[in-house]
Amino acid sequence: MKIAVDCFGGDKSPGANVEGAVWALDRHDDLELVLTGDEAKIRDELSLYNYDTDRITVVHAPEIITGDDKPINAIRLKKESSMVKAIRLLREDKDIGAVVSTGASGALIGIATIRIGRIEGVRRPAFCPLLPTMTGGIVGVCDSGANVEAVTPETLVHNAILGTEYLKTAYAIESPRVALLNVGTEAHKGDELRQKTYQYLSELDNFNFVGNMESRDLLSGKYDLIVSDAFSGNVLVKSVEGTAVELLKKIKRDIYSKNLYKMGALLMKKMFKEEKEFMNYQNYGGSVLLGCEKVIVKGHGSSSSTAVSICIDQAYRMANSRMNENVASAIADFNRQQNLE
Amino acid sequence: MKIAVDCFGGDKSPGANVEGAVWALDRHDDLELVLTGDEAKIRDELSLYNYDTDRITVVHAPEIITGDDKPINAIRLKKESSMVKAIRLLREDKDIGAVVSTGASGALIGIATIRIGRIEGVRRPAFCPLLPTMTGGIVGVCDSGANVEAVTPETLVHNAILGTEYLKTAYAIESPRVALLNVGTEAHKGDELRQKTYQYLSELDNFNFVGNMESRDLLSGKYDLIVSDAFSGNVLVKSVEGTAVELLKKIKRDIYSKNLYKMGALLMKKMFKEEKEFMNYQNYGGSVLLGCEKVIVKGHGSSSSTAVSICIDQAYRMANSRMNENVASAIADFNRQQNLE
Numbered sequence: 042m043k044i045a046v047d048c049f050g051g052d053k054s055p056g057a058n059v060e061g062a063v064w065a066l067d068r069h070d071d072l073e074l075v076l077t078g079d080e081a082k083i084r085d086e087l088s089l090y091n092y093d094t095d096r097i098t099v100v101h102a103p104e105i106i107t108g109d110d111k112p113i114n115a116i117r118l119k120k121e122s123s124m125v126k127a128i129r130l131l132r133e134d135k136d137i138g139a140v141v142s143t144g145a146s147g148a149l150i151g152i153a154t155i156r157i158g159r160i161e162g163v164r165r166p167a168f169c170p171l172l173p174t175m176t177g178g179i180v181g182v183c184d185s186g187a188n189v190e191a192v193t194p195e196t197l198v199h200n201a202i203l204g205t206e207y208l209k210t211a212y213a214i215e216s217p218r219v220a221l222l223n224v225g226t227e228a229h230k231g232d233e234l235r236q237k238t239y240q241y242l243s244e245l246d247n248f249n250f251v252g253n254m255e256s257r258d259l260l261s262g263k264y265d266l267i268v269s270d271a272f273s274g275n276v277l278v279k280s281v282e283g284t285a286v287e288l289l290k291k292i293k294r295d296i297y298s299k300n301l302y303k304m305g306a307l308l309m310k311k312m313f314k315e316e317k318e319f320m321n322y323q324n325y326g327g328s329v330l331l332g333c334e335k336v337i338v339k340g341h342g343s344s345s346s347t348a349v350s351i352c353i354d355q356a357y358r359m360a361n362s363r364m365n366e367n368v369a370s371a372i373a374d375f376n377r378q379q380n381l382e
Numbered sequence: 383m384k385i386a387v388d389c390f391g392g393d394k395s396p397g398a399n400v401e402g403a404v405w406a407l408d409r410h411d412d413l414e415l416v417l418t419g420d421e422a423k424i425r426d427e428l429s430l431y432n433y434d435t436d437r438i439t440v441v442h443a444p445e446i447i448t449g450d451d452k453p454i455n456a457i458r459l460k461k462e463s464s465m466v467k468a469i470r471l472l473r474e475d476k477d478i479g480a481v482v483s484t485g486a487s488g489a490l491i492g493i494a495t496i497r498i499g500r501i502e503g504v505r506r507p508a509f510c511p512l513l514p515t516m517t518g519g520i521v522g523v524c525d526s527g528a529n530v531e532a533v534t535p536e537t538l539v540h541n542a543i544l545g546t547e548y549l550k551t552a553y554a555i556e557s558p559r560v561a562l563l564n565v566g567t568e569a570h571k572g573d574e575l576r577q578k579t580y581q582y583l584s585e586l587d588n589f590n591f592v593g594n595m596e597s598r599d600l601l602s603g604k605y606d607l608i609v610s611d612a613f614s615g616n617v618l619v620k621s622v623e624g625t626a627v628e629l630l631k632k633i634k635r636d637i638y639s640k641n642l643y644k645m646g647a648l649l650m651k652k653m654f655k656e657e658k659e660f661m662n663y664q665n666y667g668g669s670v671l672l673g674c675e676k677v678i679v680k681g682h683g684s685s686s687s688t689a690v691s692i693c694i695d696q697a698y699r700m701a702n703s704r705m706n707e708n709v710a711s712a713i714a715d716f717n718r719q720q721n722l723e
Contacts, residue, residue: 224530255624258624304649
């Protein structure tokens, strides 16, 4: 099993990417990694660790794609970048089963779509990040920002199929409970897009559709996968993140406002640290770009070594799985059903 | 100054509505209230308080509109409901300047649009709830769920105008900082709807447009008004609410898991209560239905007496203001500018 890790483009690159890669080797005996980026810098980082040198290869790529690069230009103008090279390896080297990157999302979508292509029948790739639930599980949101234009009921059904197969493959959730993000729980709620999608999802028997969900219930633990358009999925995921971060920061400030609170907080130090870690969604892996012919895991731009390492675990579980075949077959079923209507 | 209060349809109706009404009298010497709903039940509640009986009138309305009533049917089939009667008073009694209701949103929008009408030039009414910011202020989100269909760049600009005039009038914010909810901060981000709206908002000089905002920054205190379509505004507001509630519940559960934490939490009891109150957006007033020719304030379905009373304060500040004239004039300006293009 071979995975390519794009070692540049993240806030903590290349340090976190290299360290995360080395850590991942320890957990998977048959894993080999190809690191792309400035070779000298990567070697400098690698020299800090003891690892089996046979299992890590470095492919030199001197350029870096940043958030300022227009996605459309990235592939054309930065052919020698760590991201383009990682994707090229994924395309050309049949032994490489996945790419992990912490670089710019827009460029990654563009390069992946052009160089790797989509699974047959999939209209648009979709991101599916994972968040923690209050019952100790995880919940995926698909799409959270890949397909901002051209959202139709059909693409939302594709998101449901992609997310379901992903959770089955990478998290062994046998029958993921799928809900549609909406402004109310009743079947007639929302715009035409939501109403038509609700109808499709109710009629298909490929998955376990449990109805509409209001955003306030995201963390309840009642759902495994939330189907959404990219825009509102993006709003949802980032507002959970923002609210948790801001609220925990406020609690910290308030603690410092009174000696009594400071004393109390001393006893609870470990708990507060755990709450922060609990809500830090980097701990639950990257946002997988679903729908491409090969596995691409996008870590948060600010990914730590731990976060990168978890992304490699995700990629490992998906590469060489039958996930994409299952997606293609579920989408073919859906298309057949539509034609029958 | 006379305000009609719909006393039924909320989870804590009529108790909370009547109590909130009585409390409001104390704060505004020139305020008179008309309470609509089952007269016997309202009189029962009123009998619990000492108040100036000259300042409260009860208008009997035996029916109740619930969330199960289709909005389209509510006005036709439930003419004797507390909501329809309150809106009818607003329309027919020129002394009544506003309605406060904790009843079903959909029905309220429908009845208000048909019976009260829109301000000249406004295409669709919009809800604008308020949330607390981490710098001790408030931030409005407009629209949060009134206009789910037919969203255009023009309706989003209308939302910006409505929200701006509301914050100026009811909260004396001189020049509200307006941001557009988007998937990224750069001007080119988002779909065509967002890009065109961004362009409009940048060109108009009626307000203080500060650019795009990602949902994670909502509570930062950097913005006074967030312009959004109803669907993503709804997702945003409810996910902030849900995340705060779930996180505080989790902290509570975790405290009970260890004696050490229980001891610490004892010292911090007051602080935790304050955090909960801080994040409870009922404390910041109702969601005003902007764009109608008269003032309509929609309290949360679960409004407490305090929440109802705050809604009456909001209505009081808006009724008899020049808010609607300012909206009409700003929209006329916008339309003129569009025609010039």
